[in-house]
Amino acid sequence: MSFFRSLSKSRRQDVIVAALGFAVIVLSKFIA
Amino acid sequence: MTQNVISHQLDSQQDFAQAILKSLPGLLLITAVALTAYFVAPKLEAFPLFKTYLSLKDFILAIIFGIAIRNTVGVADMFQPGLRYSTILTKTGIVVMGSSYSLAGLVSVGAQALVFIAVFLFATALTMMWLCRRLGMSPALGACLAAGMSVCGVSATIAIAPAVKARNEDMAYSIAVVLMFGLLALIAFPLVGRLFDLSADQFGAFAGVGIINSAQVLAAGFGYSPEAGVVAGIYNIGRVLFLPFVVLMLAIMAASQEHDHGKEAVKINKWQMICDKFPLFVLGFLAIVCMNTMGMLSKAEVKAAKAFMEWAFLLGFASIGLTTRLADLRAAGLRGFIFGFGVAGIKAVLALGAVLVFM
Numbered sequence: 001m002s003f004f005r006s007l008s009k010s011r012r013q014d015v016i017v018a019a020l021g022f023a024v025i026v027l028s029k030f031i032a
Numbered sequence: 033m034t035q036n037v038i039s040h041q042l043d044s045q046q047d048f049a050q051a052i053l054k055s056l057p058g059l060l061l062i063t064a065v066a067l068t069a070y071f072v073a074p075k076l077e078a079f080p081l082f083k084t085y086l087s088l089k090d091f092i093l094a095i096i097f098g099i100a101i102r103n104t105v106g107v108a109d110m111f112q113p114g115l116r117y118s119t120i121l122t123k124t125g126i127v128v129m130g131s132s133y134s135l136a137g138l139v140s141v142g143a144q145a146l147v148f149i150a151v152f153l154f155a156t157a158l159t160m161m162w163l164c165r166r167l168g169m170s171p172a173l174g175a176c177l178a179a180g181m182s183v184c185g186v187s188a189t190i191a192i193a194p195a196v197k198a199r200n201e202d203m204a205y206s207i208a209v210v211l212m213f214g215l216l217a218l219i220a221f222p223l224v225g226r227l228f229d230l231s232a233d234q235f236g237a238f239a240g241v242g243i244i245n246s247a248q249v250l251a252a253g254f255g256y257s258p259e260a261g262v263v264a265g266i267y268n269i270g271r272v273l274f275l276p277f278v279v280l281m282l283a284i285m286a287a288s289q290e291h292d293h294g295k296e297a298v299k300i301n302k303w304q305m306i307c308d309k310f311p312l313f314v315l316g317f318l319a320i321v322c323m324n325t326m327g328m329l330s331k332a333e334v335k336a337a338k339a340f341m342e343w344a345f346l347l348g349f350a351s352i353g354l355t356t357r358l359a360d361l362r363a364a365g366l367r368g369f370i371f372g373f374g375v376a377g378i379k380a381v382l383a384l385g386a387v388l389v390f391m
């Protein structure tokens with residue numbers, strides 16, 4: 001968590017976006 | 033010590049819950065606009081004008097409806113916190129778009145895309161810097177405009193601004209020019225595509241090279257056809273990948289021009305600038321392309337992911353529309369309007385020519 005907080009705003013956004021992308025893929029596996 | 037850690041964690045959990053709660057009205061508004069666009073778009077197809085010429089798909093309508101609401105009735109303060117997620121939504125859509133591609137497909141489209149993008153991007157950036165210098169504009173404004181018109185619009189302008197010590201007016205001017213052209217391109221590009229009967233690959237490349245702002249590239253691409261949207265998305269990613277290098281080049285050029293004017297130039301740490309501006313989320317896209325290539329995703333799973341991607345884009349575009357204030361476009365003025373449209377128009381015509389000749 002402290003590592004995440006140490007990142008810049010745009011880097012944090014990149015991490016969130018990548019995590020959301022993977023969450024969508026995992027969700028697609030459950031839905032399909 | 034342990035008590036401090038626990039209370040800190042509780043505080044951040046409360047902050048997170050509060051942020052979500054405050055964002056709810058805005059998120060509901062975005063959803064309402066996206067749903068309206070989704071249901072209205074097929075109804076427009078019943079009219080010959082919209083069916084044959086002015087094809088307004090839900091992606092384009094979401095932006096138009098958002099802009100219409102923002103600039104007529106306005107958006108109350110309570111909705112503002114929920115409108116901050118446009119970038120997260122569109123970037124998430126781009127990461128998920130990786131499920132539409134295999135590595136082989138990506139290489140076949142991507143290799144050509146990178147050549148097209150590199151030529152257009154660096155040529156536009158260098159031409160803009162030269163033109164701005166000839167017109168007597170400041171190097172900072174020149175760099176902002178060059179980044180905005182060549183790489184990916186608003187985000188590129190924001191990326192270059194601190195490196196060249198741009199004033200707020202320089203940024204506002206540059207963003208206004210980029211947005212004005214982007215809004216017009218949203219309607220004009222699909223029309224031109226139909227006029228020249230462009231294939232999905234051709235239109236994707238045309239939009240990916242000719243339109244300046246990422247959201248409008250995707251909206252115009254998906255507005256033309258789903259296949260064109262995916263190709264436009266690849267071009268968009270290629271352009272984003274070039275962002276750190278163009279920003280570095282423009283920062284060095286602006287610093288050298290400042291030095292020529294006898295001013296103190298900004299010191300540039302090249303390696304740090306490339307690392308700072310590199311779009312890490314593209315690695316997420318590539319990882320999902322690899323998963324798809326290794327057969328980890330079935331056809332049904334790819335279809336479900338595609339539906340999520342389309343909704344992420346639709347919600348993101350609605351949010352972009354709801355935050356676009358047409359009054360901000362005044363910052364560019366008539367001179368900026370003519371200058372920006374002249375350069376962007378020539379770039380679009382050249383992109384169309386390149387697509388027709390080489391694809």
